[in-house]
Amino acid sequence: xxxxxxxFTVPDRFRGRVVVVTGAAGGIGTALVSRAVREGAVVVATxxxxxxxxxxxxxxxxxxxxxxxxxxxDEQDAQRxxxxxxxxxxxxxxxxxxxxxxxxxxxxxxxxxTRVETVNRNLWTVVNCxxxxxxxxxxxxxxxxxxxGADSVRNGLFQHAMYNAAKGGVHGITTGLAREFALDGIxxxxxxxxxxxxxxxxxxxxxxxxRFEKTRQLIPLGRFxxxxxxxxxxxxxxxxxxxxxxxxxxxxxxxxxxx
Numbered sequence: 001x002x003x004x005x006x007x008f009t010v011p012d013r014f015r016g017r018v019v020v021v022t023g024a025a026g027g028i029g030t031a032l033v034s035r036a037v038r039e040g041a042v043v044v045a046t047x048x049x050x051x052x053x054x055x056x057x058x059x060x061x062x063x064x065x066x067x068x069x070x071x072x073x074d075e076q077d078a079q080r081x082x083x084x085x086x087x088x089x090x091x092x093x094x095x096x097x098x099x100x101x102x103x104x105x106x107x108x109x110x111x112x113x114t115r116v117e118t119v120n121r122n123l124w125t126v127v128n129c130x131x132x133x134x135x136x137x138x139x140x141x142x143x144x145x146x147x148x149g150a151d152s153v154r155n156g157l158f159q160h161a162m163y164n165a166a167k168g169g170v171h172g173i174t175t176g177l178a179r180e181f182a183l184d185g186i187x188x189x190x191x192x193x194x195x196x197x198x199x200x201x202x203x204x205x206x207x208x209x210x211r212f213e214k215t216r217q218l219i220p221l222g223r224f225x226x227x228x229x230x231x232x233x234x235x236x237x238x239x240x241x242x243x244x245x246x247x248x249x250x251x252x253x254x255x256x257x258x259x
Contacts, residue, residue, distance in 0.1 A: 008232065013239050015040035018089045020081065022072055022129060023099035025052035027198035028148060028234075031227035032096055033059045035235050044085040044092075046070045047099070072099050073120035078128035086136060093140075094238045095133045097147040097170075099125040102163035104211060110162050122166035130177060134186070143186035144238045147174055148230075151194040151253040158214045167192075171249050178247030187246035189237045194253035195224035221254035 023029040024045035070077035100122040137143025150167035178188040195215040
């Protein structure tokens with residue numbers, strides 16, 4: 001599918017800015033990296049995938065960048081990510097908390113392991129990265145944090161109860177941090193997508209097809225978002241243009257929830 005937002009790329013919007021992208025090697029993350037690089041950012045990318053560095057290398061071309069292999073549910077790994085960015089580039093302006101991924105199933109079929117994994121992937125990654133980056137941003141007097149949440153928190157999507165528990169925490173920490181750090185020049189927002197046309201969705205795994213269709217039926221526009229459409233909202237909130245927007249959960253959802 002063509003990238004419907006490519007023509008709206010803003011040249012040099014992030015020139016001189018260091019942007020950390022978590023979950024950078026798949027789905028929304030690749031769109032974030034590609035768009036940030038096109039707009040002049042120095043990207044520090046991280047992912048848990050074995051091929052993560054190779055994937056990111058294919059996105060950034062000959063620009064200046066860094067890759068950190070990290071499990072951000074581990075607070076030491078999250079700290080190492082932030083420390084690496086600052087040590088390499090001397091600053092860190094933007095944190096895009098995209099790492100996540102649902103283990104979506106009927107609530108009573110979750111195990112202790114899958115419940116913990118869902119919260120680790122989607123909430124603790126955000127908590128740990130924010131904990132590590134906020135002192136850096138506070139010292140600089142500037143920062144943008146944009147989290148990737150989920151519209152399913154608002155619409156109670158099929159088989160998403162445990163995932164919503166984790167992403168609901170992301171929505172909640174957004175407002176708390178936004179208020180606490182507002183006078184430090186830091187804004188904190190969340191973008192909440194509905195179904196997104198990621199490679200996983202395009203692969204049509206049999207166990208998820210029914211869930212995908214139920215999700216699509218909730219969307220008045222009749223389709224899933226492209227990763228580029230989600231990235232467009234994330235990077236706007238990460239930019240200097242969005243200086244008076246903080247503590248918001250912005251839905252990119254084709255109308256599946258309204259207001």
